Amino acid sequence: MPATFYPWLANSTSMGPTKKQDSTTAPAVSMADLARELGVSMTTVSRALSDHHSIGAVTKQRVLKLAKKLNYQPNHLAAALRKGQSRLLGVVVPYIEGKFFPSVIQGIEQAASKAGFSVIVCQSHEDVLLERRNVETLLNAQVAGVLVSVARNTQDFHHFDKVRSRGIPLVFFDRIPPTEQVNSVVLNDQEGGLQATRHLLEQGCRRIAHLAGPQHLNIYKHRKQGYLDALAAFGIPVDEELIIYSDMSQEEGAAAARKLLMLPNPIDAIFAAGDSAILGALQVVKGQGIRVPHDVALAGFSNEGFTAITEPQLTSVDQRCDEMGHAAVRLFLELTATPATPFAQRQVVLQPELFVRESSLQLATLQQSI
């Protein structure tokens, strides 16, 4: 297939040879070209294209038509430079793996592109230093807004002050600064913990263990609180023996399960604050010949992809990842619309959704329902 021809190349800018002698490089057509061709000023062209009221209808049409014909492509850089802000949206996440962050990014990209913004992503790799540098990078790129899920060990949040001080909308999602008053969109983790635990209770379980995550992270604290709330609602006393803390890894989930199964008073369910942990637990439980969900029911958190392919499939709380991306962008758009409000930051709380699967459907319940 031969290289595409650009016939209009000959007509345009006949003043001297092109800058670079590279024959493959086609010059971009600018507003000046349109203005010259139409015999009007650049002002008129610019205002016609942005539908300014001070331009007559006929002139607008002439400009638009020629723009189409010459395939005029606006140089966003120049516009951004002049206006001091671009159509770019900066996103900082710890990493792009697993299910959660890719899905959120997917949601962000979708909503942003609908609003005419492009998304530029950075990873902090859970490193505050990198996170700081990412923010600088984004500011240098003159982004119109910054969406952040902070690194795990970030304690100092001063690098975000620069964003605010430049008047750039700043939205945190999922992982938000614990102390400060910020714009944020988070999941209602407590509600999620409540839903899962209540579901287990409704299935007839009465001795429900909880695999809890690091309590200095809000999400895990809230999930545990939901667990406690559900127990309280059913009038079941909390047995601290049944709450095991871990880093939520598959290995520690397995270890926790082993410990739980050795208790003299046997458990009949486990709710883990993470899917990896419940997966580890599942493997241990099955390995000991204990039937799931017949003897022990299981429920996790995050609704990871693998929950639908284990045997039995795992009940889990869905985090509404794409919805979180959408919400973050929506919040950003609202912030750009309204003038900067240093105080009165906005919070959006998403409601989780429990996906009930085999691992928590008690046969007893099934029989009852027949």
Add this chain to the structure above:
Amino acid sequence: MPATFYPWLANSTSMGPTKKQDSTTAPAVSMADLARELGVSMTTVSRALSDHHSIGAVTKQRVLKLAKKLNYQPNHLAAALRKGQSRLLGVVVPYIEGKFFPSVIQGIEQAASKAGFSVIVCQSHEDVLLERRNVETLLNAQVAGVLVSVARNTQDFHHFDKVRSRGIPLVFFDRIPPTEQVNSVVLNDQEGGLQATRHLLEQGCRRIAHLAGPQHLNIYKHRKQGYLDALAAFGIPVDEELIIYSDMSQEEGAAAARKLLMLPNPIDAIFAAGDSAILGALQVVKGQGIRVPHDVALAGFSNEGFTAITEPQLTSVDQRCDEMGHAAVRLFLELTATPATPFAQRQVVLQPELFVRESSLQLATLQQSI
């Protein structure tokens, strides 16, 4: 916590009040500010910062020092505008889900940020129209390069001509245009198919079925070819009955397995060109009480996350996702370094790696090795 103070705000630009009366907005310090402060020209400042040879060592030091002190942040937009190219790298992928694309993006982001580029991602959602618009968007953002994995149904590749005609490096990865001569980085799918099948043969399997994907897609064609090559290398005749074509979904994988298990002459292994298909097959095989790998060995392609958590764990060919991202960026960097070469496009072929797991480890072999 009070808003951060900017004491130097009082000293700088004492000519009139600030543009906007927004007290929260801090002005960015520009090269002009540095120049004025030091009593030199902007030229000097600019060249000092970019380490130009025509600037004296002492002057350079003075400039650098003040830049640090005032926390000067270069406006990349302005530089990009002047130089006609930014430090942005555009990426177009079909979607950001599953394992593959997020991992590749992760690799791209890593390599790009190391080279001082930011990454801006777009999704085509497998839609040529969106893909086309994405490319326009990226061009408007004045990206320095474009990295693309084309949509499934893209047949017309003219929208990429614009990229080339502007002299912007264009690299395709994984999903590349079949007909054209392009810069690309792909996996050696044939080698992957060969490795997996050969492995099954070495485990003692002799009647190996193949779940093939749509043959109009190169990746699936190549994987099948690898399968055929391996059989040929072992002098085993091809039985067309054992090759089943599908869309590689879990459902069709299951259906294919059902069909295969009904053959009068029983099979002893299945190699699927995708992990979802082999997962479907695994479930059917187990459901019929057939032991894996004892009676039938299984191997898939992509090394998805779930291959390590099925029972038994699934052998699969790893696609070196992050390596693909790195390679794509490397290729882009090489292209920017060398002047545009319309012909003689470069190809990079990555070697896959077989991850052997339980689903293909024959007991017979284990016993032999004792």
Add this chain to the structure above:
DNA sequence: CTACTTTGCACAAACGTTTGTGTAATAACA
């Protein structure tokens, strides 16, 4: 017919860089 508003457009100055050219001063060489 005058005074005032609206409409439609042009002029020119920004935005913050980069860079070709000019030009002193100093150094090197014959």
Add this chain to the structure above:
DNA sequence: TGTTATTACACAAACGTTTGTGCAAAGTAG
């Protein structure tokens, strides 16, 4: 001492937009 390199910097013109201001012409009200 005169000629040429070299060093170190300044001037000013770009890059492609946006936008405040100015200024006619046309419309409207008195």
